Amino acid sequence: xxxxxxxxxxxxxxxxxxxxxxxxxxxxxxxxxxxxxxxxxxxxxxxxxxxxxxxxxxxxxxxxxxxxxxxxxxxxxxxxxxxxxxxxxxxxxxxxxxxxxxxxxxxxxxxxxxxxxxxxxxxxxxxxxxxxxxxxxxxxxxxxxxxxxxxxxxxxxxxxxxxxxxxxxxxxxxxxxxx
Amino acid sequence: xxxxxxxxxxxxxxxxxxxxxxxxxxxxxxxxxxxxxxxxxxxxxxxxxxxxxxxxxxxxxxxxxxxxxxxxxxxxxxxxxxxxxxxxxxxxxxxxxxxxxxxxxxxxxxxxxxxxxxxxxxxxxxxxxxxxxxxxxxxxxxxxxxxxxxxxxxxxxxxxxxxxxxxxxxxxxxxxxxxxxxxxxxxxxxxxxxxxxxxxxxxxxxxxxxxxxxxxxxxxxxxxxxxxxxxxxxxxxxxxxxxxxxxxxxxxxxxxxxxxxxxxxxxxxxxxxxxxxxxxxxxxxxxxxxxxxxxxxxxxxxxxxxxxxxxxxxxxxxxxxxxxxxxxxxxxxxxxxxxxxxxxxxxxxxxxxxxxxxxxxxxxxxxxxxxxxxxxxxxxxxxxxxxxxxxxxxxxxxxxxxxxxxxxxxxxxxxxxxxxxxxxxxxxxxxxxxxxxxxxxxxxxxxxxxxxxxxxxxxxxxxxxxxxxxxxxxxxxxxxxxxxxxxxxxxxxx
Numbered sequence: 001x002x003x004x005x006x007x008x009x010x011x012x013x014x015x016x017x018x019x020x021x022x023x024x025x026x027x028x029x030x031x032x033x034x035x036x037x038x039x040x041x042x043x044x045x046x047x048x049x050x051x052x053x054x055x056x057x058x059x060x061x062x063x064x065x066x067x068x069x070x071x072x073x074x075x076x077x078x079x080x081x082x083x084x085x086x087x088x089x090x091x092x093x094x095x096x097x098x099x100x101x102x103x104x105x106x107x108x109x110x111x112x113x114x115x116x117x118x119x120x121x122x123x124x125x126x127x128x129x130x131x132x133x134x135x136x137x138x139x140x141x142x143x144x145x146x147x148x149x150x151x152x153x154x155x156x157x158x159x160x161x162x163x164x165x166x167x168x169x170x171x172x173x174x175x176x177x178x179x
Numbered sequence: 180x181x182x183x184x185x186x187x188x189x190x191x192x193x194x195x196x197x198x199x200x201x202x203x204x205x206x207x208x209x210x211x212x213x214x215x216x217x218x219x220x221x222x223x224x225x226x227x228x229x230x231x232x233x234x235x236x237x238x239x240x241x242x243x244x245x246x247x248x249x250x251x252x253x254x255x256x257x258x259x260x261x262x263x264x265x266x267x268x269x270x271x272x273x274x275x276x277x278x279x280x281x282x283x284x285x286x287x288x289x290x291x292x293x294x295x296x297x298x299x300x301x302x303x304x305x306x307x308x309x310x311x312x313x314x315x316x317x318x319x320x321x322x323x324x325x326x327x328x329x330x331x332x333x334x335x336x337x338x339x340x341x342x343x344x345x346x347x348x349x350x351x352x353x354x355x356x357x358x359x360x361x362x363x364x365x366x367x368x369x370x371x372x373x374x375x376x377x378x379x380x381x382x383x384x385x386x387x388x389x390x391x392x393x394x395x396x397x398x399x400x401x402x403x404x405x406x407x408x409x410x411x412x413x414x415x416x417x418x419x420x421x422x423x424x425x426x427x428x429x430x431x432x433x434x435x436x437x438x439x440x441x442x443x444x445x446x447x448x449x450x451x452x453x454x455x456x457x458x459x460x461x462x463x464x465x466x467x468x469x470x471x472x473x474x475x476x477x478x479x480x481x482x483x484x485x486x487x488x489x490x491x492x493x494x495x496x497x498x499x500x501x502x503x504x505x506x507x508x509x510x511x512x513x514x515x516x517x518x519x520x521x522x523x524x525x526x527x528x529x530x531x532x533x534x535x536x537x538x539x540x541x542x543x544x545x546x547x548x549x550x551x552x553x554x555x556x557x558x559x560x561x562x563x564x565x566x567x568x569x570x571x572x573x574x575x576x577x578x579x580x581x582x583x584x585x586x587x588x589x590x591x592x593x594x595x596x597x598x599x600x601x602x603x604x605x606x607x608x609x610x611x612x613x614x615x616x617x618x619x620x621x622x623x624x625x626x627x628x629x630x631x632x633x634x635x636x637x638x639x640x641x642x643x644x645x646x647x648x649x650x651x652x653x654x655x656x657x658x659x660x661x662x663x664x665x666x667x668x669x670x671x672x673x
Binding site for chain 1: 267269270272273275276418419420423452453456457587588589590592593596597
C-alpha cells in the first residue's frame with residue numbers, strides 16, 4: 001500500500017521510553033480517534049492523553065485472549081491486558097521471544113507472524129518498523145514486530161506465531177557470494 | 180595427570196551423582212539425586228553477543244550446565260561496546276540481557292584472560308566438557324593495493340575502535356583536517372563512519388563517543404565524504420535504516436548521480452522486499468526533487484556525502500614527500516550478471532580522487548587462535564557444521580568466527596542459539612561424555628596465578644562500569660569510557 005509518511009525528524013530519539021511513546025502515539029494516530037466503546041475523542045474530553053499509558057482508564061481492566069505459537073508449534077494461550085504489548089506479554093509468560101533492543105525499533109528479534117484474521121486490525125507499521133522488518137529472516141506478508149503489537153479489545157483471539165529459526169540466513173535473506 | 184587434577188578429582192567425585200537426563204516438552208531437565216552442583220562444565224571464549232547468547236541458551240535449557248566466559252579485555256560485550264555506533268544506543272540495550280546472564284549463579288566471567296597465550300586450548304579442553312569459540316573477527320581484510328600503509332589510511336575496524344574507545348586504538352589520532360574523505364565499501368560500517376564524521380557535534384556530544392575523538396571530529400574540516408563501491412546500486416551492502424539516517428543527517432546533503440540509476444527501475448520488479456525498499460530510497464534521493472524541508476536543508480548544507488559506484492581501488496597516491504595519502508586511483512568497472520551475484524569487471528578506464536583520509540571498510544576478518552584449532556584461511560572461519568568444529572569433538576563455535584563477519588546482533592543471536600542446540604543435543608546423546616566430571620575454572624586458577632594473570636570478575640567490570648557512568652554524568656554523556664587497560668585493571672581490583 002502507498003502510505004504517505006511525514007519526513008522523519010533528523011534529531012535522533014535517544015531513549016527507548018521516548019520511542020515507546022512515539023509508537024504509542026502512532027497507534028492512536030493511525031487507528032483514528034475512535035476509542036473503545038465507540039466513543040470518539042470529542043465525546044470523551046477527560047480521556048488520558050495518548051502518551052500516558054491506559055493505567056487510569058477503564059480499558060486497562062479489559063482482559064483479552066492471546067495465543068502464542070512457539071517455535072516448536074506448541075500453542076500457548078494466555079490472558080493479556082489491553083494496552084500491553086506482545087513482547088512484554090510473551091516475557092511475562094516465559095515464551096522465548098527475544099527483545100534485544102527492548103522495544104526501541106532497533107532490532108528484529110521480536111519478529112512474529114500475526115494470524116490472518118487479525119493482521120488488518122492492527123494499525124499499519126510505521127516506516128521504522130518496516131525498516132527493521134526488512135532485516136528479519138523468513139519475512140512474510142503477515143510479519144510484525146511483537147513490541148509494536150499493542151493489544152486492544154478487538155484483538156481478542158489473536159494468534160502470534162514465532163518464526164522457526166533455520167540455518168544459513170543473512171541480513172537480507174540470501175547467502176552472500178564472493179565477488 | 181597433573182597434581183591439580185587429582186586434588187580436585189577427590190573433592191568433586193564424592194559430590195557428583197547424576198541420575199540421567201529426561202526430556203519433557205522440548206526442554207532438557209537433568210535430575211540430581213544429591214546436591215545440585217552443575218555437572219557439565221562449558222567454556223566460552225569471547226564475551227560479545229555470540230558468547231553471551233550461546234551462554235544464555237545453554238543456561239536456560241539445561242540446569243546442570245555451568246558456563247565460564249573468558250574475555251581477552253578486562254571489559255565484556257565485544258562489538259556491542261566497541262562496534263555499535265555511539266549514536267545507536269538502543270542497539271546496546273542487549274547489554275541488559277547479557278548482564279542478567281552474567282549474574283546467574285551458574286555463569287562466571289573471567290576478563291583479562293587471553294586464550295591461546297595465558298591459557299592454551301589444550302588446557303581448556305582438559306578442564307571443560309565443551310569449549311565454544313566465540314571470539315569474533317579482530318582483523319581486517321586488506322585492500323592489497325600499493326600505498327595501503329601510508330599515513331592517513333585506516334581500516335574501518337580501527338577507525339570505529341578509535342571513536343568507540345577500544346584500548347588498542349586509543350592512540351590512532353587520525354588527521355581530520357583535509358576537506359575530502361574517501362570510504363571504501365558501502366556496508367553499514369562504512370555509513371557509520373561517514374555519519375560520525377559528519378554528525379553535528381551537538382548530537383554526538385550526548386553519546387558515549389570518546390571525548391578525544393569527539394574533540395577531533397568537532398575540530399575537523401571535512402566537507403565531502405565519498406563512499407565508494409566496486410559494484411552498483413543494487414549491490415550496496417548497507418541496510419535501509421542506516422541509509423535513511425544519512426539522507427536525514429542535519430547539515431548535510433546527499434549527492435547521488437542519477438545516471439547510476441538508469442535502468443534500475445525495471446530490475447526492481449522481481450526482487451525481495453528489503454532490497455526493493457532500499458533501492459527505492461536510493462532512487463528517490465538520486466532522481467526526485469527534495470521536498471520542502473529537505474530542499475531547505477540541502478541548500479543550506481555545508482557538508483556533503485556521496486555514493487560512487489563501479490569503482491575499484493588500484494593504488495593509493497602519496498603526497499609529494501611520500502609520507503601521507505593525497506588521493507586514490509580507481510579502475511572503473513562494469514557489471515557482469517545481475518542481482519546479488521553480479522561481478523565487477525574492469526573496463527580499462529581509470530579515475531583519480533583527491534583526499535586526505537581513506538577509511539577502508541571492506542570487511543572484518545577472523546584470525547586463528549591456536550594451532551590445535553582448524554582454521555580456513557580462505558574463508559576466514561573455523562570449519563564447522565552448524566557450530567560443531569570439524570573433526571574436533573568437544574569444540575564448537577558461534578558468531579562471526581563460525582559464519583563470517585557479516586550480519587547484525589540478531590543474526591548472531593540466532594546463530595548462537597543454533598550452536599547451543601547442537602551442544603545440548605550432544606550432551607543428550609552422549610556424544611559429549613559428561614559422565615566424567617571436569618574441574619572447570621578450578622583447574623585454571625593456579626595456572627593463571629603462576630603466569631601472573633589476574634582475571635577480572637563481572638563485579639570487577641561493574642566497578643569500571645560505575646566509574647564510566649559517573650564520569651559521563653559529569654559531562655552529559657551516558658558514559659565516558661576508560662581507554663587504558665592498566666587503569667581498568669587497577670579499578671577492578673580495588
